[in-house]
Amino acid sequence: MKKQMITKTIRRIYIAKLIPAFLFLIFIGYLLYQYPFKDILFPTRLHSVNALLSVDKSNQEFIEVTVPTLYYTGYDDVKNSKRIGSYYYTFLDDTCVFFLLSNKADRPQDTELSNITLKAKQLKDTSRVNELREYLATDLLWTKEALTKISYDYLISEPDAFYMQGYFLLAFIVLTGCYSIVTVISSIFFMIAPFYSPFCKFMAPGNKRMALNIAEFEYSSNRFFHCNKTTITPNYIIELYTYKVDVIPLEQIIWIFKHSTISRFNGISYHLVIYTTYGKLKIKNKQKFEADSVLAYLNDCPLPILIGYSKENEKQAKEMIKNRKLYWVNRLKEG
Secondary structure (H helix, E strand, O other): OOOOHHHHHHHHHHHHHHHHHHHHHHHHHHHHHHOOHHHHHOOEEOOOHHHHHOOOOOOOOEEEEEEEEEEEEEEEEEEOOEEEEEEEEEEEOOEEEEEEEEOOOOOOOOOEEEEEEEEEEEEOOHHHHHHHHHHHHHHHOOOHHHHHHOEEEEEEEOHHHOOHHHHHHHHHHHHHHHHHHHHHHHHHHHHHOHHHOHHHOOOOOOOHHHHHHHHHHHHHHOOOEEEOOEEEOOOEEEEEOOOOEEEEEHHHEEEEEEEEEEEOOOEEEEEEEEEEOOEEEEEEEEOHHHHHHHHHHHHHOOOOOEEOOOHHHHHHHHHHHHHHHHHHHHHHHOO
């Protein structure tokens, strides 16, 4: 005779939840390691703008710096007919450094800006920088090669530091990561203590370990009724599938009735709706003879269970649920 089938099923369910959640946490860890979220949220603070020329680009791609003076180049960055920002420049130790500033309502587009603090990304953007050099060289009656010799290879871009996709990705990682952590912890806990799992939530407060042991014993050796996946023992209704289990104490059942639904693809399907002291449960996708057999058996049991749907049963069930809850609250208070 098989032993502890209910416990094994509960543990199988949580192993199936644990493995993908754990693998997803590994994937999230990889994303956090590869993607510079920390640098985006907390860019490196440069105490002097001159540090731009010596900063390590690989480790300090995102920076925060205050620039004493910036001069407008006369050119803007435009995408899809929309102005994204404006190009400015300044000189650091005879080196021309180009900046791309975002359009901000509190920042005037002047030919000269003073003491501008910005969070930016250092870009090895040769296409935009080269294009800007060509235009400026023409304006200054210089050659592009001459301007290239005295200018910084990197573009200090403020718009590129605000990476919307990155923030969405971070939010996704945080939310799914928290969910995965909760799933991992709860799965391990319910594998260790299956009697505290949601599958045993309809058991009365008290020694749930003992209650589950009794359900295991009755399921394996003392079945009063069995039809497909539904088993009724002296004290429980037990629904046992490969990855689903319900354990409902008979003494907690107040009202049970058959409910049918019609689907275009599945035709008529029947469900058993069970109201207990601790909530409502729907056992789905039963054959008509299964649902009728369960109701017929319970109707013959000497238990105060309301069988079948009617307005009168619904009214009585609500009153019985209220009284049962008061009974168990008082019983818990008494110890």
